[in-house]
Amino acid sequence: MNLAGAKQKNKNNEESVGQIHVFSYKILNEHVKFLHPKLRTLEKSIKQAMMPIPFEVYVASMVFFSMIAAACGAVMGFVASQFINIQPASIGLILPLLTGLMLFGMTFGVLQAIPAIRVKNRASKLVEEIPHFIGYMSTLATSGLTLEGIFKAIAKEETDEDIVKDARFIVRNIDILGMDLISAIKDLIHRTPTGPYSELLEGAIVTVQSGGDLKEYFNATAKVQLEEKKMLMQKTTESLGSVAEIYTILLIVFPLLAVIMLSIMGIMSPDLAGFDLLTLMNILTFAVIPLSGVLMLVMMDTMVPKR
Numbered sequence: 225m226n227l228a229g230a231k232q233k234n235k236n237n238e239e240s241v242g243q244i245h246v247f248s249y250k251i252l253n254e255h256v257k258f259l260h261p262k263l264r265t266l267e268k269s270i271k272q273a274m275m276p277i278p279f280e281v282y283v284a285s286m287v288f289f290s291m292i293a294a295a296c297g298a299v300m301g302f303v304a305s306q307f308i309n310i311q312p313a314s315i316g317l318i319l320p321l322l323t324g325l326m327l328f329g330m331t332f333g334v335l336q337a338i339p340a341i342r343v344k345n346r347a348s349k350l351v352e353e354i355p356h357f358i359g360y361m362s363t364l365a366t367s368g369l370t371l372e373g374i375f376k377a378i379a380k381e382e383t384d385e386d387i388v389k390d391a392r393f394i395v396r397n398i399d400i401l402g403m404d405l406i407s408a409i410k411d412l413i414h415r416t417p418t419g420p421y422s423e424l425l426e427g428a429i430v431t432v433q434s435g436g437d438l439k440e441y442f443n444a445t446a447k448v449q450l451e452e453k454k455m456l457m458q459k460t461t462e463s464l465g466s467v468a469e470i471y472t473i474l475l476i477v478f479p480l481l482a483v484i485m486l487s488i489m490g491i492m493s494p495d496l497a498g499f500d501l502l503t504l505m506n507i508l509t510f511a512v513i514p515l516s517g518v519l520m521l522v523m524m525d526t527m528v529p530k531r
Contacts, residue, residue: 248288249281256287269339271415273346274389282339290332297327347417349386354420355446355453357387362442371432372398372405390416406433420449463527467520474516482508 260267260283267279275282301323357378364374378391390412397408409425416422424445431441483505490501 244288245277245281245285249284252284252287253280256283259283259287263336266336266339269343272417273339273342274386274393274415275339275342286332286335289335290328293331294324294328298324343417346386347419347421350417350421351419353385353387354424355449357385358424358442358446358449362439362446365438365442371428371438374438387421420452460527464524467524467527471520475513475520479508479513 260280263279263283266283270277270279270282277285298320301320304323305317305319360378361374364377369377375391375394378388379395381388381391393415394405394408394412397403397411398405401408403411406429409429413422413425416425427441427445428438430436431438486501486505486508493501495501
């Protein structure tokens with residue numbers, strides 16, 4: 225029991241807004257309000273990524289961290305100008321300013337891109353989880369549970385899937401914020417990337433409001449999702465077949481041909497383009513082939529569904 229409580233406490237700490245975000249909001253919010261209308265897409269991304277930080281706080285944090293990066297860049301530029309003889313001298317004088325502005329822009333751009341990246345990751349996770357949870361929803365609906373009961377049952381699952389987190393979000397809206405079921409689900413739809421999952425939630429709302437049969441709705445949706453999952457698996461299998469051919473050519477045929485060619489060329493000349501042929505063989509054996517193998521593994525890992 226204590227262990228479970230400790231895990232829940234750590235989880236809450238990880239999802240809470242940090243003190244540095246609060247500090248940056250207090251000192252910069254009044255000065256960065258002019259950025260709010262220009263970053264409305266960022267506000268939407270923060271909501272859809274389910275990031276536990278308000279938009280205004282995140283904007284202030286972006287500027288704060290960018291200013292810190294700019295100060296570090298200016299110091300690095302100043303140190304570099306003192307130890308490196310930069311010509312012309314005018315560039316050396318403005319180097320701290322240039323490095324500071326460069327790091328400011330890079331940091332601001334990276335922080336602005338993080339919510340959009342998290343939205344894409346969340347969308348891909350939801351697409352992977354839907355075929356597995358839709359059957360569970362159909363079973364719960366068949367047992368006579370209402371839509372609210374279905375979400376409460378899913379919320380009790382001790383997993384970290386995004387659909388379980390969304391179910392907990394709906395239950396929180398109902399039990400703590402006092403929302404009705406439809407308003408709670410609509411609030412979640414506004415925080416969900418456009419795709420099959422948002423369509424599933426919208427269809428569930430329409431079914432409930434029209435007095436339809438949830439069991440039939442989830443059964444029909446499950447069939448569609450399973451067919452799409454089957455088509456995705458077929459495409460993945462075909463893609464893996466192409467990767468296997470690339471693997472054969474890149475890591476089996478090419479090294480053999482390269483060694484044979486270098487061996488034959490070694491009879492006529494001891495080097496190639498200024499490099500010793502034995503050195504080239506060592507580079508091929510201990511660098512090119514292992515690196516290519518790692519790249520192939522990474523490529524296959526990104527192509528294969530995680531569940």
